[in-house]
Amino acid sequence: MANLADEEIMHLVQEGDPRAFELFYDRHAGPAFSLAYRMVGNRTVAEDVSQEAFLSIWRSKLRYQADRGSVRTWVLGIVHHRAIDALRRNTVHDKRRASAEGIEERFEARERTDVEVARRDEALTVRAALEDLPDEQCRVIELAYFGGFSHSQIADQLDMPIGTVKGRMRLGLDKLRKTLLRDPEPV
Amino acid sequence: MSVERHDIHEQDVGAYVLGALSDEEHTRFVRHLRECHVCRDEVDRLQFAADALPRSVTPLTAPRQLKAAIMGEVEADVREREPVSLGRRLLDRLPRLPAVPAKVASVTAAVLLVVGIVGGFGLSQVTDGGQERTVTASFDTDRVANGSGNLVIGGDDTAGGTLRVHGMPSLRENETYQVWLQRDGEVIPKAMFSVTDNGDGLTAVDDLDGAERVMVTREPAGGARSPSGPPVVSVKL
Numbered sequence: 168m169a170n171l172a173d174e175e176i177m178h179l180v181q182e183g184d185p186r187a188f189e190l191f192y193d194r195h196a197g198p199a200f201s202l203a204y205r206m207v208g209n210r211t212v213a214e215d216v217s218q219e220a221f222l223s224i225w226r227s228k229l230r231y232q233a234d235r236g237s238v239r240t241w242v243l244g245i246v247h248h249r250a251i252d253a254l255r256r257n258t259v260h261d262k263r264r265a266s267a268e269g270i271e272e273r274f275e276a277r278e279r280t281d282v283e284v285a286r287r288d289e290a291l292t293v294r295a296a297l298e299d300l301p302d303e304q305c306r307v308i309e310l311a312y313f314g315g316f317s318h319s320q321i322a323d324q325l326d327m328p329i330g331t332v333k334g335r336m337r338l339g340l341d342k343l344r345k346t347l348l349r350d351p352e353p354v
Numbered sequence: 355m356s357v358e359r360h361d362i363h364e365q366d367v368g369a370y371v372l373g374a375l376s377d378e379e380h381t382r383f384v385r386h387l388r389e390c391h392v393c394r395d396e397v398d399r400l401q402f403a404a405d406a407l408p409r410s411v412t413p414l415t416a417p418r419q420l421k422a423a424i425m426g427e428v429e430a431d432v433r434e435r436e437p438v439s440l441g442r443r444l445l446d447r448l449p450r451l452p453a454v455p456a457k458v459a460s461v462t463a464a465v466l467l468v469v470g471i472v473g474g475f476g477l478s479q480v481t482d483g484g485q486e487r488t489v490t491a492s493f494d495t496d497r498v499a500n501g502s503g504n505l506v507i508g509g510d511d512t513a514g515g516t517l518r519v520h521g522m523p524s525l526r527e528n529e530t531y532q533v534w535l536q537r538d539g540e541v542i543p544k545a546m547f548s549v550t551d552n553g554d555g556l557t558a559v560d561d562l563d564g565a566e567r568v569m570v571t572r573e574p575a576g577g578a579r580s581p582s583g584p585p586v587v588s589v590k591l
């Protein structure tokens with residue numbers, strides 16, 4: 168089973184195969200937890216978010232649609248949605264900076280396998296592309312995607328018109344896309 | 355396609371792929387996407403960049419106890435599988451959810467009720483059709499401007515009923531509508547359902563015996579253990 172492609176594993180998961188689900192978890196838990204932690208900034212909440220996301224996939228047999236992207240992208244979309252829900256429900260925004268110290272050192276993936284090396288290289292590539300954006304575009308994208316803020320909340324925070332926020336989001340994403348297509352494409 | 359409408363919506367594409375539109379704006383934009391191939395193409399283009407964002411984070415290793423907790427739940431689910439009657443199997447086809455701790459559910463029920471009443475849910479209407487009873491659903495008009503629907507209950511309440519809704523806002527990709535039963539001060543999670551492009555939805559609601567109210571909330575895909583907000587639909591029994 169270990170040699171099966173993600174899409175084939177998903178088929179078995181949707182049939183309720185617990186061993187397939189364990190393999191699915193092993194493949195995607197690291198990126199899922201990393202995203203949850205980046206968004207909520209709190210280890211316990213990040214674990215809760217990850218657990219809710221994986222169990223929702225297992226219990227509801229959410230349908231993965233291959234034509235809408237990779238399994239990894241699909242899983243991270245579910246985690247992202249759960250993390251936004253946690254941010255809006257639990258006011259984690261206030262806690263995140265106070266509790267963030269130390270965890271990255273303790274849980275940062277060590278470069279033991281090719282997969283982990285690839286994850287680290289990929290993160291560096293995308294981060295470099297983000298840092299290549301004008302600051303004002305990078306900021307609105309990060310506040311929206313990682314902070315879970317709506318465009319109107321961002322406009323309030325940054326004291327700028329909503330139209331400006333929307334424009335910067337669009338321009339920033341467009342530039343990020345062009346940069347990533349020039350550089351090695353994310354897996 | 356209306357050029358004016360396209361002009362209104364084209365600036366929303368970036369906020370849409372980042373999940374930064376309000377629920378109302380999201381619904382309007384999704385409706386616009388159905389008729390505007392220019393915006394659809396633009397969403398596809400920018401989605402590539404949005405999908406790359408989660409890959410920029412520092413790679414961490416998931417804590418070991420997380421896997422133990424998740425696989426413990428999975429194994430427990432597998433153990434619970436057993437031969438059941440046809441009727442039970444039909445009910446089990448509804449998504450399964452963990453039990454809600456009574457304390458949490460009671461508090462949430464109180465909040466839901468207060469919000470529901472303050473929010474101006476009207477009284478439901480009951481039509482007794484002999485074997486069946488039809489109860490008109492009330493909608494939170496701030497969030498469902500043109501909603502309508504009802505709960506048709508069989509002659510025996512324990513047999514459950516069928517909830518039909520119309521005019522519901524469209525869901526985001528990773529969202530679901532979830533049904534809740536309020537009974538004896540507790541709020542019990544029930545089925546999840548989605549709606550068509552026209553906002554029509556249909557779901558079975560089982561175990562209505564003694565229920566005081568049926569409610570619907572908007573939840574993350576996979577459902578929630580307790581409602582994360584006030585109901586958009588409420589049926590007083």
